[in-house]
Amino acid sequence: MSGTLSEAFLLADPMTLLMAIVLMLLAASGVWWSMAAGTTVAPRASMCLAVANALLAGGLGVDALGGQAPGLLRDGGGDLLAIGAFAVLRAGVPAIVGEPLAWRSALAVWLASAVLLVAVPLEGDMRWHVRAVHTALGALVAMSCVDAWRQLRRHVRPALSALLITPLFAVFVLLAARLLESFWQPAQTVDVRQLNEFNVIWLWMTLLVSLVLNATMACLIVMRLVLSIHRLTRRDPLTDVYNRRALSEAIAAEHLQLQRGRPYALVMIDMDRFKQLNDTLGHAAGDAALCRLVEALKPCVRDVDRLGRLGGEEFCTLLPLTDLVGALLVAERMRANLEESAFEWQGHPWQLTASFGIAEARPEDASADAVLGRADRAMYKAKAQGRNVVQADD
Numbered sequence: 001m002s003g004t005l006s007e008a009f010l011l012a013d014p015m016t017l018l019m020a021i022v023l024m025l026l027a028a029s030g031v032w033w034s035m036a037a038g039t040t041v042a043p044r045a046s047m048c049l050a051v052a053n054a055l056l057a058g059g060l061g062v063d064a065l066g067g068q069a070p071g072l073l074r075d076g077g078g079d080l081l082a083i084g085a086f087a088v089l090r091a092g093v094p095a096i097v098g099e100p101l102a103w104r105s106a107l108a109v110w111l112a113s114a115v116l117l118v119a120v121p122l123e124g125d126m127r128w129h130v131r132a133v134h135t136a137l138g139a140l141v142a143m144s145c146v147d148a149w150r151q152l153r154r155h156v157r158p159a160l161s162a163l164l165i166t167p168l169f170a171v172f173v174l175l176a177a178r179l180l181e182s183f184w185q186p187a188q189t190v191d192v193r194q195l196n197e198f199n200v201i202w203l204w205m206t207l208l209v210s211l212v213l214n215a216t217m218a219c220l221i222v223m224r225l226v227l228s229i230h231r232l233t234r235r236d237p238l239t240d241v242y243n244r245r246a247l248s249e250a251i252a253a254e255h256l257q258l259q260r261g262r263p264y265a266l267v268m269i270d271m272d273r274f275k276q277l278n279d280t281l282g283h284a285a286g287d288a289a290l291c292r293l294v295e296a297l298k299p300c301v302r303d304v305d306r307l308g309r310l311g312g313e314e315f316c317t318l319l320p321l322t323d324l325v326g327a328l329l330v331a332e333r334m335r336a337n338l339e340e341s342a343f344e345w346q347g348h349p350w351q352l353t354a355s356f357g358i359a360e361a362r363p364e365d366a367s368a369d370a371v372l373g374r375a376d377r378a379m380y381k382a383k384a385q386g387r388n389v390v391q392a393d394d
């Protein structure tokens, strides 16, 4: 049974397979066009994928037509369409994660290929022509792979990054196989339409990989959407630090570790005389001052610390593995940094200061709220002492 199935696969007509790939690419292109035109989700990446699929369909369509293709396309135009498809794919890969298009390197490879294909006449032994085209295609896909790997590594774990670039790598393997075949089987023609085992397997694989590649790109775009929604739900839109909910979750999680002997401390931060600043310079100046406050605080915290905005002009920092003495040092650095930061609004200078309250978590604290309450009380004591002061809880 399995023998009959594999025979049926191998007996497939290359022309039929070629046309199936062209139709599949055109359908994928249509889906990407509608994504680009009808939604605001990754429109640049969707447009690149629409164009890449359409150009590749054009290139393979010219291959299928062979000598019947219109003059210019027959004379290397089809190859330039295919190289154009991979150049657009290469340019568009960074756009999938919201980075600028990598159009320079893509254009450079496409132009170099165009010059080469125009300069070398399409006659005699076509192997060198096929090798040049597949080298250009392979180079573009290799660049896309490296780029995709670098971008993905910043957002997801290495194993998932490797899985997600597998379809792109598979395209590279297919192109390399076609290139190597021209060396290994010099007696065989380089025409993809000819019925032989290599062509049939290669075309089946191309059909499969094109499908999987488009599906993976769609997955990547959905992943990007999910990540940005996740980020929006956890960040304060004005200052981009953690919002109250995300910070409370982080503190509660840290509190669970307290019973296992992992200490932590909280620093409560409240900007001084913020109402006066708002009333004098306006609400926009108040917003800018909040951003400046965050700029001054950020250099004082480590990667493991969590800075969040509880609301209004009140912020809090979670310092894992830190005792009261360590927290005092951090808070004092923050206070001095803010005091030294120059702030002015439309030519009006304004001295920014804040009051700081510190509390260290104790084993008898039933919940994180108890620690937060002590830090809050310490912060009000700092206000009572005249502001611009760091105060620890008793």
Ligand SMILES: Nc1nc2c(ncn2[C@@H]2O[C@H](COP(=O)(O)OP(=O)(O)OP(=O)(O)O)[C@@H](O)[C@H]2O)c(=O)[nH]1
Binding pocket: 238, 270, 271, 272, 273, 274, 275, 276, 278, 282, 283, 284, 285, 286, 287, 290, 311, 312, 313, 383, 387
């Ligand atoms: N610009 C701006 N103002 C805000 C924001 N959230 C809250 N406020 C204002 O912050 C002010 C807080 O005033 P208060 O609670 O009296 O605090 P304060 O003036 O800093 O006084 P002290 O804390 O005692 O020094 C209020 O006027 C709020 O309207 C915001 O996101 N942007």
